[in-house]
Amino acid sequence: MSDAAASDRQAAKAKMDELVSLCARRGFIFQSSEIYGGINGFWDYGPLGVELKNNLKALWWQKVVRERDDVVGIDSSIIAHPRTWEASGHVEHFTDPMVDCRACKKRFRADQLDDAPACSSREGTSEHDFTEARNFNLMLKTSIGASQDAAMEAYLRAETCQAIFNDFKRVRESSRQKIPFGIAQIGKAFRNEINPRNFTFRSREFEQAELEFFIHPSEREKWFESWLAERLAFHTALFGKDALRVRPHAKNELAHYAKQASDIEFLFPFGWQEIEGVHDRGDWDLSRHTQYSGKDLSITDEETKEKYTPMVIETSVGVDRTTLALLANGLVQEKLDDGETRTVLRLHPLVAPIKVAVLPLSKQLNEKAEKIAEDLRRVMNVAYDDSGNIGRRYRRQDEIGTPFCVTYDFESETDRQVTIRDRDTMKQERVALDGLVAYLRDRVEAPL
Numbered sequence: 279m280s281d282a283a284a285s286d287r288q289a290a291k292a293k294m295d296e297l298v299s300l301c302a303r304r305g306f307i308f309q310s311s312e313i314y315g316g317i318n319g320f321w322d323y324g325p326l327g328v329e330l331k332n333n334l335k336a337l338w339w340q341k342v343v344r345e346r347d348d349v350v351g352i353d354s355s356i357i358a359h360p361r362t363w364e365a366s367g368h369v370e371h372f373t374d375p376m377v378d379c380r381a382c383k384k385r386f387r388a389d390q391l392d393d394a395p396a397c398s399s400r401e402g403t404s405e406h407d408f409t410e411a412r413n414f415n416l417m418l419k420t421s422i423g424a425s426q427d428a429a430m431e432a433y434l435r436a437e438t439c440q441a442i443f444n445d446f447k448r449v450r451e452s453s454r455q456k457i458p459f460g461i462a463q464i465g466k467a468f469r470n471e472i473n474p475r476n477f478t479f480r481s482r483e484f485e486q487a488e489l490e491f492f493i494h495p496s497e498r499e500k501w502f503e504s505w506l507a508e509r510l511a512f513h514t515a516l517f518g519k520d521a522l523r524v525r526p527h528a529k530n531e532l533a534h535y536a537k538q539a540s541d542i543e544f545l546f547p548f549g550w551q552e553i554e555g556v557h558d559r560g561d562w563d564l565s566r567h568t569q570y571s572g573k574d575l576s577i578t579d580e581e582t583k584e585k586y587t588p589m590v591i592e593t594s595v596g597v598d599r600t601t602l603a604l605l606a607n608g609l610v611q612e613k614l615d616d617g618e619t620r621t622v623l624r625l626h627p628l629v630a631p632i633k634v635a636v637l638p639l640s641k642q643l644n645e646k647a648e649k650i651a652e653d654l655r656r657v658m659n660v661a662y663d664d665s666g667n668i669g670r671r672y673r674r675q676d677e678i679g680t681p682f683c684v685t686y687d688f689e690s691e692t693d694r695q696v697t698i699r700d701r702d703t704m705k706q707e708r709v710a711l712d713g714l715v716a717y718l719r720d721r722v723e724a725p726l
C-alpha cells in the first residue's frame with residue numbers, strides 16, 4: 279500500500295471512530311445487546327437515532343407514496359410462504375462466495391479479500407491459508423408451528439419487495455389502480471452477511487424502503503430514467519450533489535432477468551458505496567410467482583384488451599445506510615475564530631431528530647421558557663435544557679444536529695421576544711414570541 283493510500287485509510291478510520299463514538303455517546307446508534315458483549319451485525323437505535331431514522335422514513339413515504347397519485351403503500355408480514363423464496367430465486371441463488379482460513383478459522387467473503395485483516399495464526403507469514411470458495415446462502419431460517427415434526431421451515435425476508443409481488447393482484451384491485459402504478463413498503467430485511475462491517479453499513483438486520491413500479495413493457499426506458507432522476511433528486515436535496523454519484527451496472531453484474539440497473543452511491547469515509555439501487559426487473563417476479571402459485575398475475579388493458587404481464591422498475595434504498603450517510607455527511611469539526619473547535623452535525627432540518635432547543639438564560643426564567651417549549655412540542659420535537667452555561671448548551675445541541683436554539687432571557691420578559699440561534703451560521707436574531715411557532719415551522723418543515 280502506498281503512503282498516500284495508507285494515510286487515506288487512517289483518516290477514514292479516524293472519521294468512522296469519531297462517528298461511532300458520537301453515536302454511542304449521544305444515543306443515536308449502538309451495539310445491540312451491549313451488556314452481553316454485543317452481537318455482530320445487529321444495532322440498536324437510541325432516542326435520537328430512532329427520531330432521525332423515523333424522519334427519514336417519513337420523508338421517503340411522503341415523496342414516494344403520499345405526493346403521488348400512482349403509488350400506494352403496504353405493510354406486509356416479515357415471514358412469507360416459503361414458496362415465495364423459491365419463486366424469487368433466493369433459495370437457489372441468494373449466495374455470496376465464502377472462504378475459510380484453515381489456520382485462524384476466520385471466514386471471509388471471497389470477493390472482499392482486499393480488506394481482510396492479516397492471519398495471526400501462522401508462523402513466519404501473515405498470509406491466510408484459504409479454502410476453495412463455496413457459496414453461502416444469506417437467508418436466515420426459522421421454523422413455524424408448535425410440533426417439531428410438523429414444523430414448517432420458513433425464512434426471514436431477505437428483501438421487502440417479494441411481498442409486494444405476492445400482494446400485487448389484491449392491492450391493484452382493492453385500490454383500483456391502473457398501469458402504470460407502484461406499490462411501496464418500508465420494513466425490516468435480514469441477511470446472514472458473512473462479514474458485517476463498517477458500522478451499520480452492512481448489517482444482518484436492516485430496513486429497506488422499496489418501490490415496485492408496474493408498467494407496460496413498451497415504457498421500460500422512460501420509467502427507469504424517471505425513477506432514477508426522482509431518487510437522485512431526493513438524495514441530492516439531503517446530501518448535496520458532490521457526495522453522490524450514479525454507477526450504472528455493467529452487463530456482467532446484472533441479474534440475468536434485468537435489463538439495466540444503476541446504483542446511487544454516496545461517498546462514505548470508507549469510499550464510494552451503494553445506498554440505493556434502481557433496477558429494471560422486467561417481468562421476472564410476476565411471471566415466477568404466476569408459475570409457482572398457479573395464480574395468473576397478468577393484467578388486461580381495459581381499452582385495448584391487451585393481456586400482458588407488467589414489467590417492474592424497482593427503487594430500493596437502505597434506511598440504515600442512508601441514516602449512516604446522513605450522519606457521516608453531517609459530522610464536521612469546525613475551527614472557530616476564537617481558536618476553539620466545535621463538533622457540529624449538519625443535518626437537514628427535515629430529518630434532524632430535534633428541531634429546536636429551548637434554553638432559559640437563567641433558572642429564574644424556567645416557568646416562561648417551559649411554557650414556550652410546551653407550545654412548540656405540539657408541532658415539533660423539542661429539547662429543553664436549563665443546565666450549564668449557554669455556550670455549553672449550544673454545543674450540546676450542535677453535536678446532535680438541532681437546527682435552532684431559542685433562548686429566553688430577562689429582556690424577553692419585557693419585549694416579548696426571544697433569541698433564535700442558527701446551528702450552521704451561529705447567527706442570532708430576535709423574533710417576536712407571537713410569531714415564533716410560524717417562524718420555526720417555516721424553517722423546519724419546508725418541503726424537500
Ligand code: ATP
Pocket residue numbers: 437469471478479480481482483484485486552553554555594595596597598599600
Ligand atoms: P450490497 O451489494 O452492498 O450487498 P445489494 O446490491 O445486495 O447491496 P440490494 O439487494 O439491492 O443491495 O438492496 C437494496 C438496498 O438495501 C441497498 O442499496 C442497501 O442500501 C440496503 N442493504 C442491502 N444489504 C444491506 C445490509 N447488509 N445492511 C444494510 N443495508 C443493506
